[in-house]
Amino acid sequence: xxxxxxxxxxxxxxxxxxxxxxxxxxxxxxxxxxxxxxxxxxxxxxxxxxxxxxxxxxxxxxxxxxxxxxxxxxxxxxxxxxxxxxxxxxxxxxxxxxxxxxxxxxxxxxxxxxxxxxxxxxxxxxxxxxxxxxxxxxxxxxxxxxxxxxxxxxxxxxxxxxxxxxxxxxxxxxxxxxxxxxxxxxxxxxxxxxxxxxxxxxxxxxxxxxxxxxxxxx
Numbered sequence: 001x002x003x004x005x006x007x008x009x010x011x012x013x014x015x016x017x018x019x020x021x022x023x024x025x026x027x028x029x030x031x032x033x034x035x036x037x038x039x040x041x042x043x044x045x046x047x048x049x050x051x052x053x054x055x056x057x058x059x060x061x062x063x064x065x066x067x068x069x070x071x072x073x074x075x076x077x078x079x080x081x082x083x084x085x086x087x088x089x090x091x092x093x094x095x096x097x098x099x100x101x102x103x104x105x106x107x108x109x110x111x112x113x114x115x116x117x118x119x120x121x122x123x124x125x126x127x128x129x130x131x132x133x134x135x136x137x138x139x140x141x142x143x144x145x146x147x148x149x150x151x152x153x154x155x156x157x158x159x160x161x162x163x164x165x166x167x168x169x170x171x172x173x174x175x176x177x178x179x180x181x182x183x184x185x186x187x188x189x190x191x192x193x194x195x196x197x198x199x200x201x202x203x204x205x206x207x208x209x210x211x212x213x214x215x216x217x218x
Contacts, residue, residue, distance in 0.1 A: 051188045051196060052181050055143050058200045062207035063147075069214035076160040082120045085167065087217035089113055091209045093126040099142045102135070103183055105176070106142070109149070112166040119164045136195045139187050140202025144210075146172075146180050
């Protein structure tokens with residue numbers, strides 16, 4: 001995962017500054033009294049953007065790169081679908097090991113992925129977790145993993161009827177995504193810009209790992 005010395009942090013910090021600059025570029029209207037008189041006060045500043053929205057804005061291109069690479073797999077064909085799962089397996093266990101324990105309701109999906117691949121005749125090892133010394137980077141990576149869980153529910157419907165799909169079918173229970181979003185905000189919503197930049201770095205690294213794995217698998 002990303003540490004405070006990571007080369008991704010300057011890019012993450014720049015993305016964060018650009019997002020905040022856009023958020024505060026428009027002035028709020030002046031406050032009025034009940035008599036309709038204009039009060040000469042400074043414009044009211046908008047609320048600080050949520051950490052989830054900051055992460056989403058800062059990693060849009062990274063997310064699109066992942067979607068582009070994984071979109072090349074045909075989930076209706078056994079071989080292509082197996083390669084799709086293998087590309088996930090090379091990253092998922094490592095990332096899940098890095099974020100384990102950071103949020104108690106979180107449920108790992110790597111065992112389900114291994115079961116799907118075993119049914120397809122492939123054995124995978126879990127691999128060593130990424131060395132993570134930053135809580136912020138862990139939350140950034142978990143944001144990517146939980147977003148992937150959301151997308152998995154959509155992809156599960158595209159899998160061939162005779163193929164196993166335990167992994168993709170392990171979607172959020174009712175209200176789970178909202179609970180995660182609230183926990184994410186509680187963890188870093190009031191933290192410093194450097195903390196948020198570190199979270200962005202963790203998310204970017206997670207996306208980059210998935211993109212690289214998909215590229216190397218095809």
